[in-house]
Amino acid sequence: MNSIFWPYRKQHKLRAVELAEPRFLTPTLRASLKGILPLANAIRDLERAGEGDSELSRRMKALIRNHLTTASAELTDKASRQGLDLIAKGLINDDQYKSNGSILASLDEQELVGHVGPLGTWLGKSRKLFFSAFFGTPNNSLQAVSDVVDKHFKGAVSRLSANLDIELKTIPGCAYKIIDLFGIAGEADTFPKHFAYLMPEDQGIKYSPNKRTVVFANTYLALYQHIADEQKDIFGWTDIDLPCRSEIGRYLIGWFRGHDLGHSIVTEATDYRLLSRHDRWGSMVAQEAVADVFGFLLILDAEIAECLGLDTTKMIRLYVLELLRYLRRGPADFPDAGSAYIQLRLLEEWDVLSVNSPGSIDIDCERFVSAMARIAELLVKTVLVNDVGSFDAFLRNYSPHLADTDQDLLFGLEICDTSLFYEQTLTEKT
Ligand SMILES: [Zn+2]
Numbered sequence: 001m002n003s004i005f006w007p008y009r010k011q012h013k014l015r016a017v018e019l020a021e022p023r024f025l026t027p028t029l030r031a032s033l034k035g036i037l038p039l040a041n042a043i044r045d046l047e048r049a050g051e052g053d054s055e056l057s058r059r060m061k062a063l064i065r066n067h068l069t070t071a072s073a074e075l076t077d078k079a080s081r082q083g084l085d086l087i088a089k090g091l092i093n094d095d096q097y098k099s100n101g102s103i104l105a106s107l108d109e110q111e112l113v114g115h116v117g118p119l120g121t122w123l124g125k126s127r128k129l130f131f132s133a134f135f136g137t138p139n140n141s142l143q144a145v146s147d148v149v150d151k152h153f154k155g156a157v158s159r160l161s162a163n164l165d166i167e168l169k170t171i172p173g174c175a176y177k178i179i180d181l182f183g184i185a186g187e188a189d190t191f192p193k194h195f196a197y198l199m200p201e202d203q204g205i206k207y208s209p210n211k212r213t214v215v216f217a218n219t220y221l222a223l224y225q226h227i228a229d230e231q232k233d234i235f236g237w238t239d240i241d242l243p244c245r246s247e248i249g250r251y252l253i254g255w256f257r258g259h260d261l262g263h264s265i266v267t268e269a270t271d272y273r274l275l276s277r278h279d280r281w282g283s284m285v286a287q288e289a290v291a292d293v294f295g296f297l298l299i300l301d302a303e304i305a306e307c308l309g310l311d312t313t314k315m316i317r318l319y320v321l322e323l324l325r326y327l328r329r330g331p332a333d334f335p336d337a338g339s340a341y342i343q344l345r346l347l348e349e350w351d352v353l354s355v356n357s358p359g360s361i362d363i364d365c366e367r368f369v370s371a372m373a374r375i376a377e378l379l380v381k382t383v384l385v386n387d388v389g390s391f392d393a394f395l396r397n398y399s400p401h402l403a404d405t406d407q408d409l410l411f412g413l414e415i416c417d418t419s420l421f422y423e424q425t426l427t428e429k430t
Contacts, residue, residue, distance in 0.1 A: 002048040003418075005334045006125045012191065014421040015226040019218070021426045022137045023181045024111070027104045029074035032067040033135055034426050036116060039064050040133035040185035047130055061091045062114055064133075079110035102202030105175070106210040108139060113179045113214060121187050121203040121285070122194075129204045130187035136179030139217045142253045143178045146215075146305045149257040149298065150176075155173055157265060160294070164373060166267065167382050173264035174198065174211035174256055183214040183426045190328065191419045194220040194255075202352075219420065220252055227339055228318075228325040229250045234361050234413070235320070243314050251318050254308050259295030260364035263287065271386040277390050282395040282402070285338035286383040292323075292339050292375045300369060316368045328416035331409040341409055342398045344374055346375050348411070357407035358412035362385050 005012055021030070023362055039060045042132055046057045068088035073422055075081045086104050104115075111135050119127035119372045154170070161168045188194065196215045200208050225248070262411065276283040298304065326340040347353040347363075352371045354362045382394035396402055400409045403428035 002191075006122060007330055009415070011417055012228050014191075015418060016423050017181045017219070017222040017226070018422050019182045019184070019422050019423075019426070020422045021368050022180075029071050030426070032074075034393075035067045035069075036064050036133055037185040037424075037427055039067075040116060040131055043131040046189060051095040052131070055375060064088075065091050068116065071112075075111050077109060079107045080109040080111035080113070081246050083107050083109050083212075084114060086113060086114070089119055095205070098200075098205050101203045101205045101207040102210050105199045105208060105212045108177070112137060113177060115188075115197070115199070115203075115214075117199065118204060118353060119186075119188055120125045120193075120204065121190070122333075123335065129208055132186035132188035133184065134181060134216075136181040136214075136216060141178050142217045142249050143176075145250050145253045145308060146176045146178055148259040149254055149261065149304055151308065152301065152304045153298070155263050155303055156298050160297055160376075163356045164377060164380070166377070169266050169268065170261075171264045171266055173261050174213055176214050176215060176260065178217050180218045181422075183424055184422060185396055189422060191421075193219055195223060195422045195424070200291040203307070205216045215256065216255070217249060217253065219255070221249055223325065223369060223422055224248060224252055224322070227416060229323040231311075231321050231324050232317075234324070235317070235361060235363055236360075237317055241314070242317055243311075247309075247314075248310055248318075251315060252322075254304070254310065255299045255315070255319065255322075257295075258298035258304075259291045262294030262298065264292035265290065265294045265379060265382045269385045269387075274386050274388060275383070275391050278392065279395060281335070281338075282391075282399050284335035284401050285342070286379070286391070286395070286402065287318055288336045288339035289342050289375075290379050292336070292343060293372055293379060296372050297369075301325065312369065313365050316363070316365050320363055324413070325416070328410065328413060330415060332403075341400045343372075343375060345398055345409060346378070347371055350374070353411075354414050361411065386392040 043057050043060050046052055046054060048104045051057060068084050072081045075084070083104055086100040086387045090100040114134065115132065116133040117134035120129055156166055157170055187358035196213050198211065198213050201211065232238065270285060272287060275286065299310065300315060305312065323340040323344055327344060329337050329350045331337050331341045344353060350371050353369050356362060382390045403409060
């Protein structure tokens, strides 16, 4: 699948989001990064034409390499320079690309974070890698939010274990690097936009001693503001019921870091390989559900919520808006949309969510957190155990990819056909 838009929709509504370039770019640095982006687009086009390995493509990669070397020399931060140098070397051959991916994931750049080379896309779209490039600058204030969650993670998991009366364990998770995106090209700039990449796994490197999720904070905020927030009327909420503009990043990144760490919460009996052999898509949906639910419970852990100054009811509402945003991208097209469906369906079964009429939904915020704890218990019994029978029964009951085709998976709402479109000052302005 080579299309620019995925999944198929009758129409696509685009919301323009400006990606502003950082002020520190010197003219030489700016020119080199600006030079890379159209080349990355051109290489992606050659891939579409079946010419990804052509001489022309190789020559374009050589040009990118020169730009990266020039750009690197303009940077003052050692790790950022090292990052660009590794990317440049990785363009020479596949082996180098693979070994460098792991080193790149261990860096803590303070000036510029980048990627140029093959990158994964949406799982339902294709499992192949396609040429992509992106550049961003570290977002220190939201990195600090994520670091708070990391700091209290172990304690929060043991408190959660005690509350649920389930012995939870943690396996090594991955680091988080939060950046503001300012330049992007190739597959990564097709639609819909990703706001996070798991590196180096998304570079096609499955086993790596170092892993980090690179999060595009500005993209994530734009997704919330342009898509999630617009759904508040469905619940009769207004701006004062939700985190204010300056607080949104804290709530979103806090929860999303909780989600990411939620992926590393298991029990003694967990065996995802077994579940994956049984139903690969279903296993991915279930793993997203585990991460979502534990992520939600973690972020409302007393110490984390207090440190980040989070209001429980506002967190619940923001979370529900995010669940709907995920769901309305297509319940069976994305594992995280499937996960959103499972949670919303269970909340409906337990009368925490009620559809009044099409487009009007009530949420019982008083009972919401205890219902999420109940979902966690259910997931522990059906997903975090090596029992294919109960896993299969759970999926048959709740996963949208196994639902009847005539079933309403959208709770009376419409599918969302809005996507973000990047206006990049780096490439648009001379
Ligand atoms: Zn996830």
